[in-house]
Amino acid sequence: MALLGIEGLTVEFPTRRGTFVAVKDADLTVEPGQIHGLVGESGAGKSTIGAAIMGLIDPPGRIAGGTIRFRGDAISGLDAKGMRALRGRKISMIFQDPLTSLNPLYTVRQQLVETIRLHLDLSETEASARAVELIERVGIADPETRADQYPHQFSGGMRQRVVIALALCSDPDVIVADEPTTALDVSIQAQILDLIKELARERQVGVILITHDMGVIADTTDVVTVMYRGEVVESGPTREVLGNPQHPYSQSLIAAVPRPDVKLGRFPLIGYGGRVTEFRIADLARDWPMPETPRGTPLVEVDGLTKQFQTRRAIRASRRRYLTAVDAARFEIRQGEVFGLVGESGSGKSTLARMIAGLFPSDEGDVRYAGRSINTGRRGVPDWYRRDIQMIFQDPFSSLNPRMRVDAIVAEPARHHGLFTGSALRQRVAELLDRVGLGADAGLKYPHEFSGGQRQRISIARALATQPKFLICDEPTSALDVSIQAQILNILKDLQDHLNLTMLFISHDLPVVRQMCDRVGVMKDGKLVEIAATEDLFAAPGHDYTRHLMSLMPRLDGLSDTALQRA
Template sequence: MSLLNIKNLTVEFPTRRGVFTAVDAADLSVEPGQIHGLVGESGAGKSTIGAAIMGLLERPGRIAQGAIELQGDAISGLDATAMRALRGRRISMIFQDPLTSLNPLFTVRQQLVETIRAHLDVTEAEANKRARDLIDRVGIPDPDSRLDQYPHQFSGGMRQRVVIALALCSEPEVIIADEPTTALDVSVQAQILDLIRELANERQVGVILITHDMGVIADTTDKVTVMYGGKVVETGDTSQVIGAPRHEYTQSLIAAVPRPQRRLHRFPQLSYGGRETRFAIEDLARSWPKVENDPSRPLLEVKGVTKTFVKRQGLLPWDRDYFTAVDNVSFDIRPGEVFGVVGESGSGKSTIARMISGLYQLDGGSVDFDGKLVSDLSDKARQAAYRKEIQMIFQDPYSSLNPRMRVDQIVAEPIRHHRLLDGKAVDQRVAELLERVGLGAEAAFKYPHEFSGGQRQRIAIARALATQPRFLICDEPTSALDVSIQAQILNILKDLQEHLGLTMLFISHDLPVVRQMCDRVAVMKAGQLVELQETEALFNAPKTDYTKSLLDLMPRLEDLGDAPEGA
C-alpha cells in the first residue's frame, strides 16, 4: 500500500470567464521513504496538487473528481475540522513563499514552540530544546540568539530555513516541499536536501518535492512526475526520466537547463507547446534610449560600504547587540557590464543591492553613480532622476507586488510616477512589456493572486523595465522561475545588456546561471568580499577554498552532456 495515493485528481477554479482546470486527471503515488519529484512549467499545476493534498485550495477552487488517500484512507472529502487535525501532524508542507508563511508579530521561537506543542505531547522546556535543535539542524548560525528574533530580521534564505524547521517539528509522515530550495544558496541547499534525504531514509517519511531545479531533481529524488498544462505527461524513475526522457516536453525541459561546463551566448529555449517569447530587440530599441557609456570610468563605484543592524534592542546604546551585514566592501561596475554577486544566504548580497538602490542608508563608505555621490542626492529632482535610472527586481515576487492593484496598474505605476508617458501610450507600453516577458497583453486585467510564483516574477521584471533604466539590480530574478521561462527572461536581459548598453548587478545563488550571464563575479562570505575575478577565471581556477566549495556543491546533470546552443 502506498503511503500517499492520488487517483484521477481534477481541480477546477470557476471564474466569470468559465471554468479553469488547474489539474486534469492527475495520478501520483508516494511510497514510505521515497522522494517523488514534481516538475513542470510555472502554472503547470504542481503547487495546486500540493494545496489539494493539504486541503488548502484557495476559493473558489474545488476538487471536481478523483481521490487523495493517506495510507488507504480517503482524505480529499474530509471536513475542515478533520483536515486541521491531519494538517501539520501527519502531513506537513514547506511553502514556496517564506515571508507569507511566517507571522511577523511573533519571534521564531514562539512560532516553533507553538507548533511543536500543538502537535506533540511535550513540555514547554522540551519544546524549546526541540526548537533550538531544529534551527541548528537547518543550518541557521547562532541559534540561541536567532530564535528570539522576528522574521523580518532574517534574509530570504534564512526565512526559508525557518519554514523548513516548522514543517519538520511535528515529525510528519508526509512532507510536501513546494520549492524548498528556491531562496537558498548551494551550500545551504545541499544541507537541506541532505536533511530531506535523511528523513526519508531513516524515518521512512514520504516526500513530494515540487521544484523547477532539474539539478536538484537529479541529485535528490527517486521518482519524477512531469506536468504540463495541468496534465501528467511522464512519470518514471529519476534515472530514466532525466537520462532518457520519452516525452517531447520533458526533452525540451531538460535541454533548457543551463550547464555549468561551458558558457553559451544564449540560453536554449523550450521548443514544445505554449508561448515562446521571441524578443524583438529592434522594436524595443525604437522607444528605448540608446545609452552612451563612457568606457574610461566605472558607471558604479562602491567604496568601503558598511551596514550594521541591531540584533537586540536596549534602552542604552551599550545594551544593544549589533550585527554587521556588510563589512567594508569595495568594487566597481563598468558600463555595459553584468556584474555577479554570489555567496551564502545571509552573506550580505541583498543588503548591498538595497544600499545601492537607496533603500538602505549606508553606515560607512560611499556609492558613486556616473560620477555623482549617491548620498548627496538631497534634491528631490536629482533623487527622482537617479531612481528612474536604477531599477530593481526583488527576490520575492509575492511581497513585492501590491495585491490590490491590477497588473496593468502595477507595471504602469513607475511610468506615471516619472511622467514618462501619458494616455494610451502608457497602456501600449504596458502591453508591450507583458508580451516581452511571456505573459501576454491579456494579463494586464488580472490581479497578482491569479498568477503562479514564476508568473508574478515576470510581472516584477516588466515593472522594472518600465522606466527604461540605465542600471538594473537583479536580486535573484529567476529564483521563482522554471527553466523554460528562466531561459526566456535571461535572454531578454542579455539582449538589453548587449544591444541597449544596460548595466546590471546580478545577484544569484544559481552558479550555472551566473556563469552564463556575468562578465565578472564577486564572492561574498559573512559580509565580506572574499574573491573577485573574471567569470571564466573564477569557474576554472577559483582562488579561495570557499569559492571552490561553492562550485563543488553545484547540483549537476552530469549524464546529459552540454546543452545545445540556441535562441
C-alpha cells in the same frame, strides 16, 4: 504497501466561464524512504496535488475524481476533523512562501512550541528545547538567540529554514515539500536537501518534492513525475526519465535548464504546445539614449560601503549590539557588463544592492556613478541618479501594488520623473508591455490576473520606463520555473545587447550566474572575498569559500547529453 498512493486524481475549480480542470487523472505513489520529485511549469498542477493531499483545496475547488490513500486508507473523503488528525502529525507540508507561513506577531520559538505541543505530548520546557534543536538542525547559527526573534528579523532564506523546522516538529511519516529551496543559496540548499535525504533514509519518511530546479531533482529524488497542463506526461526512476526522456515536453523542459559547465549565447525556450513568447527588445533601441561612458570603463564604483543593523537596543551605548551586514565593500562595475554577486543567505548581497540603489543609507563609504560622487548617507541620493538606475526585485508578488492597474504601475516611474505625459506616456507603456511579450491589453488588468513569470515581466517593463542606464536585478528568477526563467533571462540578455545596459545581477543559482555574468563577486559575512571573470571563477576559484560554494552546486549528471546539447 505504498506509504502514499494517488489514483486517478482529478481536481476542478468552477468559474463563471466554466469548469477549470487543474489536475486530470493523475497517478503517483510514494514508498517509505522514497523521495518522489514533481516537476513542470507554473500552472501544471504540481502544487494542487500537494494541496489535495493535505486537504487544503480552497472552495469552490474540489476533488472531482480519484482517490488519495495513506497507508492503504482513503483520506480524500475525510471530513475536516479527520484531516486535522492527519495534517501536521502524519503528513506535513513545507510551503513555498515563508512570509505567509509564519505569524509576524509571534517569535519563532512561540510558533514552534505551539506546533510541537499540538502534536506531541511534551511539556513547555521540553517543547522549547526541541524547538531550539530543530532551529539548529536546519542550519541557523546561534539557535538559542534566534529562537526569540520575530520572522521579520530573518532573511528570506532563514525564514524558509524556519518553515522547514515547523514541518519537522511532529516527526511526520510523509512530507510534501513545495519548492522548499527556492529562496535558499547553494550551501543552505545543500543542508536542507541532505536533511530531507537523511529523514528518508533513516526514518523512512516519504517525500514529495515539488520543485522547478532540475539540478535538485537529479541530485535528490529517486522517482520523478513530469506534469504538463494538469496531466502526468511521464513518470519513472529519476535517472531513466532525465537520462532518456521519452515525451517531447520532458525533452524540452530539460533543454531549458541553465548549463553549469559551459556558457551559452541564449537560453532555449520550451516550444512544446506552441507557447513560446516573442520578445522584441531590439525595437526599444530606436529612441533609447546611449550611455556617455565608453564601454569597458567604470560606470559604478563602490568605495568602502559599510552597513550595520542594531540587534540589541539599550540606553547605554556599551550594551548595544550591532550586526555588520556589509563590511567595507569595494569593487567597480564597468559600462556594458553584467556583474554578478553571489554568496549565502545573509551574506549582505541585497543590503549592498539597496545601498547602491539609494534605498538604504550607508554608515560609511560612497558610490561614484559615471565619476560623480553619490551620497548614500541619510540625505539620500539625487533624483537624476534614481532616474538612471532601476531595480528588479526578487518577489514579483509583493513588488507590484495589487490595487493599481498594470498600465499605472508601469507608468509611475516615468510620470514621477516627468519623462513622458499624456498620450506619449500611454503609448510608451503600451510599447513596453508589448516588447516584454505581454501585449498592450495587459495594461488594463491587475497584478493578480497574471502568473509569477508574467508579473516579473511587468516589473521589467516598469524598470525600463525611465530608460535607465544601470539595472539592479535582485534574484529576478528565483521564484520561476525553468521555462519562464529562460524567457526572463533572455529578456535581460537582449537588454544588455541592444540597449547597452549595465547590470548588477544577484543570484544564488550558480549555473544562472555563469550564463548571465561577465564578472562575479563572492560575498561572505558582509565581505567581498573574491572578484574574478566568470569563466576564470568557475574554472579555478581562488578562495576557499568560493570552492566550497562550487562543490555544493547541484550537478546535472543524470540529465541526458542529448537533451542538454539541444541548448
